[in-house]
Each structure stands twice: as structure tokens, then as C-alpha cells.
Amino acid sequence: QKEVEQNSGPLSVPEGAIASLNCTYSDRGSQSFFWYRQYSGKSPELIMSIYSNGDKEDGRFTAQLNKASQYVSLLIRDSQPSDSATYLCAVKDPSGTYKYIFGTGTRLKVLA
Amino acid sequence: DAMVIQNPRYQVTQFGKPVTLSCSQTLNHNVMYWYQQKSSQAPKLLFHYYDKDFNNEADTPDNFQSRRPNTSFCFLDIRSPGLGDAAMYLCATSTPGTSLYNEQFFGPGTRLTVL
Numbered sequence: 001q002k003e004v005e006q007n008s009g010p011l012s013v014p015e016g017a018i019a020s021l022n023c024t025y026s027d028r029g030s031q032s033f034f035w036y037r038q039y040s041g042k043s044p045e046l047i048m049s050i051y052s053n054g055d056k057e058d059g060r061f062t063a064q065l066n067k068a069s070q071y072v073s074l075l076i077r078d079s080q081p082s083d084s085a086t087y088l089c090a091v092k093d094p095s096g097t098y099k100y101i102f103g104t105g106t107r108l109k110v111l112a
Numbered sequence: 113d114a115m116v117i118q119n120p121r122y123q124v125t126q127f128g129k130p131v132t133l134s135c136s137q138t139l140n141h142n143v144m145y146w147y148q149q150k151s152s153q154a155p156k157l158l159f160h161y162y163d164k165d166f167n168n169e170a171d172t173p174d175n176f177q178s179r180r181p182n183t184s185f186c187f188l189d190i191r192s193p194g195l196g197d198a199a200m201y202l203c204a205t206s207t208p209g210t211s212l213y214n215e216q217f218f219g220p221g222t223r224l225t226v227l
Binding site for chain 2: 036
């Protein structure tokens with residue numbers, strides 16, 4: 001059973017701080033990793049994708065990937081109350097099924 | 113703008129009364145997915161299509177059916193909704209193939225209420 005695990009939270013950070021969200025995955029062959037933001041009652045929105053070890057930055061977001069440790073993280077710098085949402089980690093199934101395996105998400109609360 | 117569209121956004125039905133949810137896309141993606149998501153849970157894949165090739169998940173109840181008449185449209189039919197089927201239903205698309213870079217995009221979802 002291929003799994004993606006996330007701490008459900010909530011993770012509470014003060015406004016302006018760095019929020020660090022973590023995700024581990026079980027399939028060592030995984031190559032493609034995605035972070036989605038989901039506001040309450042809305043659908044998931046793709047915010048970051050990462051495929052290579054190391055860091056990938058996009059604005060206030062940085063995704064970090066360590067395939068040896070089977071670990072992917074999302075850093076949100078200068079956190080804003082509008083960043084309060086659930087963040088879903090997803091991993092593309094490497095066996096060619098076109099499926100994406102989702103974690104249950106981490107709820108982030110940014111306190112003003 | 114290229115996008116994934118779902119209709120209706122909110123659907124109320126009665127216990128046992130069939131309901132159809134629709135999804136359309138202007139992204140021209142070959143792969144379309146239907147997920148069920150309940151509160152505080154991960155999206156649960158029900159089935160997906162690669163073009164017209166249908167792939168059902170082993171644990172998807174027979175109560176759930178799908179149709180994809182063409183590349184742009186996909187439908188989810190719930191033949192006899194039960195109270196446990198109340199959820200957000202998400203349609204998504206992605207480009208096919210074994211490329212690392214295939215990304216999946218979601219529509220806005222349909223919130224189903226069963227009375």
C-alpha cells in the first residue's frame with residue numbers, strides 16, 4: 001500500500017513567521033511531488049511541484065525534496081492570515097497508473 | 113482561460129434518488145479523474161479515464177458509475193445515494209504519459225447533500 005503521511009495539525013504560526021509543513025512517502029520509486037492548498041469548502045489548488053532533490057522557490061513558497069529520506073516539505077515565508085488553509089501533499093504513482101496519492105493534509109492557522 | 117468546470121456547485125438530493133454530476137475541461141487533457149472528499153480526509157479516487165479507457169478503483173461502490181462521451185466531458189452518476197455519500201465530489205484532469213511533469217488540476221467541486 002503506497003502511502004503519503006502528513007501531520008494533521010493544526011499548525012499555528014504567528015503572522016510574518018515561517019510555516020514548515022512536512023510530508024513523507026512510502027514508495028522509494030516516486031519521482032513527482034506536489035503541494036496543494038485547500039481552503040475550507042473549496043477544491044485543492046496546485047501551488048508547487050518538485051521533481052529533483054533540493055529546494056525549489058516560488059515567491060514566498062519553497063518546496064524541499066530529499067528522496068533518500070523520502071521526505072518533502074513546504075516552507076511558507078512571511079506567513080499571512082490568508083495562508084490559513086489545509087495543505088495537501090501528493091505524490092504521483094511511479095508505476096504508470098496516472099494516479100496521484102494524497103496525504104490527509106496539514107491544517108495551517110496563521111494568527112494575526 | 114483553460115479550466116476545469118463542474119456543475120452544479122451544490123446538489124441536494126433525497127435518499128435513493130439518482131443524481132448526475134458533470135465535469136468539463138478546456139485543457140484538452142487526456143486523463144480525467146473523479147474523487148470523493150469528506151471533511152478532514154484526503155481526496156479518495158473513485159475512477160479515472162485515459163481517453164475512453166475507464167479505470168475503476170477496487171473499493172469504489174457499484175452505486176457509482178461514470179461516463180465520458182468525449183475528451184471534454186465526464187459525468188459521475190450516483191444511482192441510489194445514501195447518507196454516507198454526502199461529500200465534496202472533485203473532478204480533475206492531467207496530461208497523460210510517463211513524464212515526471214504531469215500535473216493534476218482540480219475543478220471547483222460539487223458539494224452533495226443527501227436528505
